[in-house]
Amino acid sequence: MVFLRSATLVLFVFIAIGAPGQEVSVPPKVPAAASVSEDFNQTVISIADFKIDVRPNERIRYPSMNPMSYVYVGAIRSAGTGFCLDPGCRFICTNYHVALQGTPRKIKGEKVIGRYLATGPYDDGAMVNEGGGAAKYTLKRDLAIFELRRSLPNHHGIGFDLEELNPGQAVSIYAFPREGLKTRHLVKLRGTFMGLTTQGLLLFDYDLSDGRILPGASGGIVVDAKTQKIVGIVSGIDTSRKASALAVPVESLVEFVNKVQPFLAARIFPRPKVISPVSADLYPKAPPPAVDPSHHRPDEPYDVWLLRVQAQALADSMHNFSAVQTFEWGAGSADRDPAATAAYEVQVLDGHQQFREYPDGKRYWSDNPPFPTLNNVYVPGSDWSDLPRMVGWQLRLRIQKAADLVVNEQRMKVFQYEASAEDRICGWRSITDYGFFSTKKDRYFDCHGEVWTDENTNILRISERLEQREPVGGWDSYAGIVTYGWLTRPGETTRLIPLTISTQAEHKKKVYWCRGQFTDYREFGASVKITPVDASAASR
Numbered sequence: 001m002v003f004l005r006s007a008t009l010v011l012f013v014f015i016a017i018g019a020p021g022q023e024v025s026v027p028p029k030v031p032a033a034a035s036v037s038e039d040f041n042q043t044v045i046s047i048a049d050f051k052i053d054v055r056p057n058e059r060i061r062y063p064s065m066n067p068m069s070y071v072y073v074g075a076i077r078s079a080g081t082g083f084c085l086d087p088g089c090r091f092i093c094t095n096y097h098v099a100l101q102g103t104p105r106k107i108k109g110e111k112v113i114g115r116y117l118a119t120g121p122y123d124d125g126a127m128v129n130e131g132g133g134a135a136k137y138t139l140k141r142d143l144a145i146f147e148l149r150r151s152l153p154n155h156h157g158i159g160f161d162l163e164e165l166n167p168g169q170a171v172s173i174y175a176f177p178r179e180g181l182k183t184r185h186l187v188k189l190r191g192t193f194m195g196l197t198t199q200g201l202l203l204f205d206y207d208l209s210d211g212r213i214l215p216g217a218s219g220g221i222v223v224d225a226k227t228q229k230i231v232g233i234v235s236g237i238d239t240s241r242k243a244s245a246l247a248v249p250v251e252s253l254v255e256f257v258n259k260v261q262p263f264l265a266a267r268i269f270p271r272p273k274v275i276s277p278v279s280a281d282l283y284p285k286a287p288p289p290a291v292d293p294s295h296h297r298p299d300e301p302y303d304v305w306l307l308r309v310q311a312q313a314l315a316d317s318m319h320n321f322s323a324v325q326t327f328e329w330g331a332g333s334a335d336r337d338p339a340a341t342a343a344y345e346v347q348v349l350d351g352h353q354q355f356r357e358y359p360d361g362k363r364y365w366s367d368n369p370p371f372p373t374l375n376n377v378y379v380p381g382s383d384w385s386d387l388p389r390m391v392g393w394q395l396r397l398r399i400q401k402a403a404d405l406v407v408n409e410q411r412m413k414v415f416q417y418e419a420s421a422e423d424r425i426c427g428w429r430s431i432t433d434y435g436f437f438s439t440k441k442d443r444y445f446d447c448h449g450e451v452w453t454d455e456n457t458n459i460l461r462i463s464e465r466l467e468q469r470e471p472v473g474g475w476d477s478y479a480g481i482v483t484y485g486w487l488t489r490p491g492e493t494t495r496l497i498p499l500t501i502s503t504q505a506e507h508k509k510k511v512y513w514c515r516g517q518f519t520d521y522r523e524f525g526a527s528v529k530i531t532p533v534d535a536s537a538a539s540r
Contacts, residue, residue: 045081085145086267093145114147161224170226171193174220177216201235231249319349342372418446462481464481484497
């Protein structure tokens with residue numbers, strides 16, 4: 001479902017249909033690389049977390065005054081380097097061991113609103129690392145990301161090179177080593193790739209005539225001298241060699257960003273390893289199947305029957321769970337900073353969805369939490385469960401199997417589906433709130449979309465698009481995508497879970513979008529016990 005503030009809009013369902021065709025392989029789209037500037041001060045950033053100590057000063061002799069004064073002493077608790085991860089520089093990447101020492105409140109004047117860690121003490125392969133303050137983590141995943149409220153002005157990210165490095169390949173190392181309390185400047189060291197360590201890190205020797213890798217350089221970047229693209233993230237030194245740097249490979253960064261920021265990963269990496277949360281449909285809309293002259297409903301092919309069975313199983317498996325759901329809203333290009341963000345704990349009990357305040361958890365909402373007070377905004381509701389339920393149980397939904405395709409090196413089964421307005425499957429409910437009362441009106445539309453599954457018909461993506469003959473309340477051209485992935489945890493059954501929701505619609509020719517992500521799954525199955533709470537009683 002989708003909601004619209006000020007004439008609240010609720011969207012229900014979606015679908016599409018296609019004809020079988022020749023099997024082809026679809027190469028992923030490569031985003032245009034950000035322009036490379038020789039001034040890496042616009043890409044590489046000094047990071048420092050200041051801790052304020054309050055210490056007593058000398059006793060003051062005047063009895064009319066406080067007998068003790070205090071002085072505030074600023075000290076650097078952690079110092080490291082970071083770099084712009086995205087073209088607009090709203091995400092700053094650094095090392096896990098840098099972020100572990102402290103989270104700065106601001107970077108370059110912009111407020112830090114989120115921190116993502118790629119490893120930790122309970123990570124597979126975690127070990128105590130002296131270079132990281134005796135912390136326990138996995139060296140190959142020594143990464144962290146700071147999310148800023150707004151992009152840094154006059155800063156930009158650069159591209160990433162995912163090609164395998166060759167011994168002897170020339171690189172440049174950029175970092176801000178710690179020199180003093182406030183004195184730090186960007187250094188450039190010329191280096192050469194030597195090979196991989198046993199921990200999976202990249203090893204580079206560098207020219208001592210350019211300087212040394214000093215504390216504070218962690219989180220800097222290693223750039224290929226020829227392509228001027230990032231090939232590694234500086235994480236330490238090899239003390240057994242005279243002048244060497246260790247770096248986390250870009251492949252580890254790709255894996256990390258795909259998990260914590262899949263929408264960002266789809267924009268910045270040339271070879272995505274997972275299904276993009278904003279991927280386009282693979283086929284144009286296909287004509288509906290021919291109508292049986294006898295008007296009897298024909299038997300569906302085995303592949304379609306199996307898809308319905310899997311869709312029903314997916315919907316049933318999501319009747320009980322708890323997770324954190326994040327949202328971003330914006331208008332125009334998806335590359336722009338979001339106009340608003342929010343995060344809620346979503347709790348599902350017997351298929352009923354309710355929201356809890358996150359991270360405090362003091363308030364509950366039995367239906368919809370307070371979404372941002374923007375002039376126009378679409379908000380996904382329970383599309384993640386409505387779509388599989390629709391595919392599984394709506395027999396008036398006409399489904400055809402198209403030709404298999406290879407997407408991101410994975411073979412996909414593709415199903416196209418469609419429904420007409422007369423089927424009363426796809427539509428929305430517009431709600432106008434007058435304060436003391438509200439009015440509701442349901443509308444239904446033609447719709448189509450695609451379902452992508454793996455070779456075992458496990459659903460990985462469902463899309464939907466409405467076909468409106470004319471705008472309703474100024475709104476038109478709704479489209480949505482939900483992606484699913486596997487959750488694997490020790491002692492639990494591996495299962496499919498919703499990963500991302502992406503929706504967009506036009507209002508008076510301007511595109512408005514909302515993207516959401518599920519993280520931190522904590523409870524599943526019969527062991528889940530969520531007590532319904534009266535939202536009004538739980539509110540402050």
